[in-house]
Amino acid sequence: MIExxxxxxxxIVCETRISRIALVNGKAVLExxxxxxxxxxxxxxxxxxxxxxxxxELPKKYELQDFKIELAERREIPxxxxxxxxxxxxxxxxxxxxxxxxxYLGSLDKLKDLKTKEENLEKSKNLIAKIPTIIAYYHRxxxxxxxxxxxxxxGHAANFLYMMxxxxxxxxxxxxxDVDLVLHAEHELNASTFAARIAASxxxxxxxxxxxxxxxxxxxxxxxxxxxxxxxxxxxATPGGADEYVRKKLEKGExxxxxxxxxxxxxxxxRAEILRELARDLAKIxxxxxxxxxxxxxxxAYKYKKLLPNVDFYSASVYANLNIPDDLFVNMFxxxxxxxxxxxxxxxxxxxxxxxxxxxxxxxxxxxxxxLDQR
Ligand code: SDX
Numbered sequence: 001m002i003e004x005x006x007x008x009x010x011x012i013v014c015e016t017r018i019s020r021i022a023l024v025n026g027k028a029v030l031e032x033x034x035x036x037x038x039x040x041x042x043x044x045x046x047x048x049x050x051x052x053x054x055x056x057e058l059p060k061k062y063e064l065q066d067f068k069i070e071l072a073e074r075r076e077i078p079x080x081x082x083x084x085x086x087x088x089x090x091x092x093x094x095x096x097x098x099x100x101x102x103x104y105l106g107s108l109d110k111l112k113d114l115k116t117k118e119e120n121l122e123k124s125k126n127l128i129a130k131i132p133t134i135i136a137y138y139h140r141x142x143x144x145x146x147x148x149x150x151x152x153x154x155g156h157a158a159n160f161l162y163m164m165x166x167x168x169x170x171x172x173x174x175x176x177x178d179v180d181l182v183l184h185a186e187h188e189l190n191a192s193t194f195a196a197r198i199a200a201s202x203x204x205x206x207x208x209x210x211x212x213x214x215x216x217x218x219x220x221x222x223x224x225x226x227x228x229x230x231x232x233x234x235x236x237a238t239p240g241g242a243d244e245y246v247r248k249k250l251e252k253g254e255x256x257x258x259x260x261x262x263x264x265x266x267x268x269x270x271r272a273e274i275l276r277e278l279a280r281d282l283a284k285i286x287x288x289x290x291x292x293x294x295x296x297x298x299x300x301a302y303k304y305k306k307l308l309p310n311v312d313f314y315s316a317s318v319y320a321n322l323n324i325p326d327d328l329f330v331n332m333f334x335x336x337x338x339x340x341x342x343x344x345x346x347x348x349x350x351x352x353x354x355x356x357x358x359x360x361x362x363x364x365x366x367x368x369x370x371x372l373d374q375r
Pocket of ligand 1: 007186187189190191220221222223225254255256257258259260261262263305307310311312
């Protein structure tokens, strides 16, 4: 028996060809199917990255065009789901809405248990295409606004912003969200992806695996951190207020949301570096304050505890400048990560071994049963 009681830290539980996180010459490297995330963020788009994660290769021009059309054609959601969005209590967290909607989508798919390559890819395209619509529709419904149906013409990121706000986004806003989705698309065996793989290792259907991942992502130590970062930015309120806020929080032994990482220890999350540039560019055309407060917090976090930002930290000011409500930040994370989850679910199906670790029992043993009337 191997004991790995510290949150499975540095424990390898499976092999993958989907992504690599490595330390090369003192810098963190993140690659999707062997391609550096910096190149993908600079030259690719979310649809191309989703194709890469699912098929394992960059698409040729016609393959990407076909894939984009296939996703666009699958954006509309069934009327039963719209009915669900209308009847859920208005206070329902958007991630609970997403989790419930994905589960309902599964109940509408008569082929949900089929796991042929074609079926897996068909379900994957459906989920990648429909998740933005579910999120945007729920937001419009809870705001009492009319639904903006998806277009066939706009790209994945632009279409989401169009459905959310009712107008086509600027090129800068579209590019910012697109890069953000690329950066959130995949990250090896993070908690939500691991949850998906565990469910897939029992051969549960794809929807069940994605529901497991969605529920796991919601926690504040994982994808829920970005919403907590925004709460922190609002509490700090001005760049000048950052230093005392950070010092007091750390003195109380509290966690700074958006900082630290299980893998990136004393090296910065490569995604955070790219998101910082994105946040700075958006700040030039939007509300500068969130980026300026973020910079002040990051400086103090490093000064007091050598803490470095992770993928969730600068995402907050990016989303704020895209007019995304705070409680939708983790949904944005899911909108990106769905491609990685699906790639891992398919990989698990194809190379399956049931994932079933052990637990070390530390309770009492061999206890004598005492009849009820003698207790
Ligand atoms: C994501 O795994 C992934 O890949 C996840 C992710 C992905 O793409 O899927 O990258 C996305 O989830 C990013 C992380 C988002 N969560 C947060 O920002 C929440 C705040 N971060 C921390 O809770 C923490 O950094 C974790 C949970 C992310 C990692 O925790 P670890 O690896 O278990 O580290 P630890 O708790 O053992 O901390 C080690 C030390 C401790 O100091 P000591 O108590 O030993 O003195 O670092 C300190 C911690 O106190 N520390 C922090 C801190 N993170 C670590 N102190 C203050 N604030 C923090 N954020």
